[in-house]
Amino acid sequence: MFEVDLDNINTSSVPxxxxxxxxxxxxxxxxxxxxxxxxxxxxxxxFFIQTFGCQMNAHDSEKLRGMLREMDYEEAEEEKxxxxxxxxxxxxxxxxxNKVYGNLGYLKHSKRENxxxxxxxxxxxxxxxxxxxxIRQKYKHVDIVFGTFNLYKLAELxxxxxxxEAPVFDIWKEHGDIVEDLPTIRHFKYKASxxxxxxxxxxxxxxIVPYVRGRERSRCSADIINEIKALAADGVKEVTLLGQNVNxxxxxxxxxxxxxxxxxxxxxxxxxxxxxxxxxxxxxxxDELIYAMRDCEKVCKHIHLPVQAGNDEILRVMNRKYTKxxxxxxxxxxxxxxxDIAITTDIMVGFPGETKECVEDTxxxxxxxxxxxxxxxxxxxxxxxxxxxxxxxxxxxxxxxNFNRVLEALNPIIYELNCKKVGxxxxxxxxxxxxxxxxxxxxxxxDNSLVHFKGDRSMIGDIFDVKITDxxxxxxxxxxx
Numbered sequence: 001m002f003e004v005d006l007d008n009i010n011t012s013s014v015p016x017x018x019x020x021x022x023x024x025x026x027x028x029x030x031x032x033x034x035x036x037x038x039x040x041x042x043x044x045x046x047f048f049i050q051t052f053g054c055q056m057n058a059h060d061s062e063k064l065r066g067m068l069r070e071m072d073y074e075e076a077e078e079e080k081x082x083x084x085x086x087x088x089x090x091x092x093x094x095x096x097x098n099k100v101y102g103n104l105g106y107l108k109h110s111k112r113e114n115x116x117x118x119x120x121x122x123x124x125x126x127x128x129x130x131x132x133x134x135i136r137q138k139y140k141h142v143d144i145v146f147g148t149f150n151l152y153k154l155a156e157l158x159x160x161x162x163x164x165e166a167p168v169f170d171i172w173k174e175h176g177d178i179v180e181d182l183p184t185i186r187h188f189k190y191k192a193s194x195x196x197x198x199x200x201x202x203x204x205x206x207x208i209v210p211y212v213r214g215r216e217r218s219r220c221s222a223d224i225i226n227e228i229k230a231l232a233a234d235g236v237k238e239v240t241l242l243g244q245n246v247n248x249x250x251x252x253x254x255x256x257x258x259x260x261x262x263x264x265x266x267x268x269x270x271x272x273x274x275x276x277x278x279x280x281x282x283x284x285x286x287d288e289l290i291y292a293m294r295d296c297e298k299v300c301k302h303i304h305l306p307v308q309a310g311n312d313e314i315l316r317v318m319n320r321k322y323t324k325x326x327x328x329x330x331x332x333x334x335x336x337x338x339x340d341i342a343i344t345t346d347i348m349v350g351f352p353g354e355t356k357e358c359v360e361d362t363x364x365x366x367x368x369x370x371x372x373x374x375x376x377x378x379x380x381x382x383x384x385x386x387x388x389x390x391x392x393x394x395x396x397x398x399x400x401x402n403f404n405r406v407l408e409a410l411n412p413i414i415y416e417l418n419c420k421k422v423g424x425x426x427x428x429x430x431x432x433x434x435x436x437x438x439x440x441x442x443x444x445x446x447d448n449s450l451v452h453f454k455g456d457r458s459m460i461g462d463i464f465d466v467k468i469t470d471x472x473x474x475x476x477x478x479x480x481x
Contacts, residue, residue, distance in 0.1 A: 019152065023067075026155035030071045033162055037116070038072070045116070047073040048082035052100065053090025055278065056242050057123055059193040060151055061088050064122075066184040067154050079103070080110045084118045084158075089125035091208050093380040097125055104139045111141050118161065120144035122151060126171060127212035130383060136169075145169045148213055188431070190461035191238035191274075192231050196224055196262065200244035202281060204308075205319045205386040206351060206379060209244060218249050221257050225265055232271030237461070238429060239266065241277040247284035260292040267296035273463065274429065274446070275299045279306065283321040285330055294337045301338055302448045305330070306346035307369070310362035314351055318387075324365060331369045342372035342447030349406055350379035350399035352390035359402045363409040370413050372447065373474075378403055411473050418449070418471040425481055426451075428466040430459045451476040 009028040016022045034045050047068045051061040064086055065075070076082035085107060090096040104119070111117045119142045125131050126147045135142055144157050149172040161168045186192050199214040200207075228239055241262075243249060249259040259277075266275055275298045280289075282305055293299050305327075309315055312323045334341060347362060366374075378399055381388045394402075426445045434440035434452055441455035443466070452475060453466050465481040 023152055023155050026159045027067060027070045029159050030155050030162070033159075034072045041116070044074045045072070045083040046076035046081065047084040047086070048076045048079040049086045049088060050079065050103070051088045052096045053088075053092060053124065055193055055240065056195065056244070057088050057090060058187070059195060059242060060123070061086075062184045062186055062193075063151065064088065064154060071155060071158070079107065083114065083116045084120070086120045086122060089121060089123035091124040091128060091131075091212060091382065093377065094382075095380070097131070100125060101134075101139075104142065108139075108141050118143045118158070120146070120154075120157075122146045122148075122154075124148055124208070124212040127173075128208075128384065132169065132171065140167070143167055145171065147171045186236075188461070189235055191240070191429075192236045193240045193242050194224060194227055194231070195219065195243070196241045196246060196259075197243035197249050201248070202245060202283075202321075203319060205317060206348070206382065208382040208385055211384055213244060216245070216248060216251065218251065218253050218257075220253060220255060221262055221265060224262065225269065228266055228269050228272065232269055235461075237272065237463070238274035238276065239272055241266070241275070243277075243279070245279065245281040245284060246277050247280050247286070247289060258286070258288060260286065260288040263289070263292045263296055263299060267298045272298060276302065276448075278304045280304060282307070282327050282330055287333070290334055290337050293334075293341075300446045300448065301340055302342045302344070302372075302446065303334065304344045304346075305334075307362075307365055308346055308348045309351060309354070309358065310365035311354070311358035312361075314354055314358050314361075317353060317390075318351060324361060328365065328368055340447075342449070343369065344373040344448070345369070345371050345375075347374050347376045347406060347410070348379050349376065349403040350394045352379075352387055352394065353392040354394055354402070356402070359405060362406060366406070366409045366413065370417065371410065372417055372449070373414055374410055376403070376406060376410065415471070415473040418473065418476060421445075421449070421468045421476060422471055423468065425465050425467045426478075427463050428453070428478070429463050430455060430461065432460060433457055445476075449476055450474070451478050453478040453480055455480060 009025055011029045011032060015025050038044050049061050049064055051057050073084060079085045087100050087103060089100050107119055121142055126145055135145060143161050146157055150170060157168050157170055197216060197218040199216045200210045201216045203210050246259050249262060250257040280303055307327055308318060308320060310324050315323060331343060428443040428445055428451055430441045430443045432442050434442050439454060440452045441459055442452055445451060451466060466478040467481050468476050468478045470477040
């Protein structure tokens with residue numbers, strides 16, 4: 001792993017050309033500035049990060065947090081009191097974008113009251129020209145804007161902003177090198193996410209991700225395994241392997257490697273007890289991967305396999321590259337090899353051209369696949385995608401009715417499957433203290449089911465035998481054996 005002592009960096013020298021060394025150089029420069037400002041005002045400088053969107057964004061925020069801590073910032077509990085605010089944005093749905101704009105309006109008043117406050121925006125939203133134009137015109141109190149390809153440059157951009165006292169916009173339209181070994185502060189000490197690849201080549205007609213995250217790039221397996229070994233040495237028991245489509249991992253690398261082979265390699269890392277991954281695209285789900293999941297004892301018996309819709313014509317227009325029967329065939333094959341596996345999915349309602357009969361096809365998939373859980377959402381028009389300009393957009397009232405029909409089919413199945421767990425004992429990793437009752441701990445079964453059981457903070461990070469005593473649609477209740 002790349003380790004640097006900032007105290008040993010000569011900040012009066014010329015910035016290094018090596019990307020890693022260069023960023024540690026700028027972290028040291030910014031740290032000097034922050035230490036001096038902290039002495040002048042008699043208290044430390046603070047930061048606040050709000051993350052929107054997927055687990056990849058959450059993992060990116062862990063890196064941002066790590067870099068800011070290296071630069072002598074302390075974490076604040078809310079943005080209005082912070083000296084440096086970062087919104088790590090998502091553009092998959094319109095609602096997430098609106099929240100960012102609303103928060104920026106709120107911060108305008110906070111920044112007037114705190115002359116030290118700096119505001120930074122990064123993530124997928126910033127890769128869109130229309131968003132950049134809006135930021136420049138309406139939110140001139142924003143100090144730093146960067147995108148998905150140059151997250152590692154945070155310190156350099158901050159230093160430029162401190163020196164020039166002018167807004168800094170640094171948006172790349174294409175990815176550069178993958179920069180490893182940035183400082184990272186994990187949300188959980190005992191579990192971690194690991195990026196195995198970046199970008200997406202699928203171009204689903206409703207999705208903005210390939211345009212803002214770029215084409216697929218896989219990390220070499222040695223770097224991934226070394227990172228996981230270091231995490232295990234640091235006490236991590238559970239890793240989640242991340243990619244927009246993990247099933248296509250390895251394409252374009254010089255080494256001959258598939259995701260199934262990588263999974264078997266991770267399974268051999270000592271100290272790791274649980275392995276999760278997301279997201280799997282049905283079109284690339286191989287028999288080899290199913291067998292690897294079956295054979296690897298550390299791989300959790302859970303797969304998230306987005307179906308999106310159950311109608312073949314809708315799937316074709318979505319550019320999903322599989323049919324309803326192909327998807328159901330995958331579900332059957334997975335359950336044949338791994339009978340106790342939990343299958344969860346994504347379901348979209350309201351895609352252009354979706355009829356009542358199309359929704360019936362989706363409901364038919366729900367009933368046949370019998371999902372353990374699903375992220376259900378209403379189609380959101382994304383500027384720049386083919387679906388956004390399709391003529392047959394669905395009226396809002398009709399979408400809501402269809403959405404309710406999907407939930408009415410889905411939720412009873414989830415509840416029924418949860419009921420079957422009552423009376424049985426499962427291994428549960430204790431994640432956190434319950435937000436509704438501090439005498440309870442929340443945790444996850446291997447199949448990713450959420451469970452609440454009596455416990456205290458000292459149990460967090462350990463795995464316990466828990467007997468399920470009751471269930472609801474979206475969570476279980478248990479007691480430690």
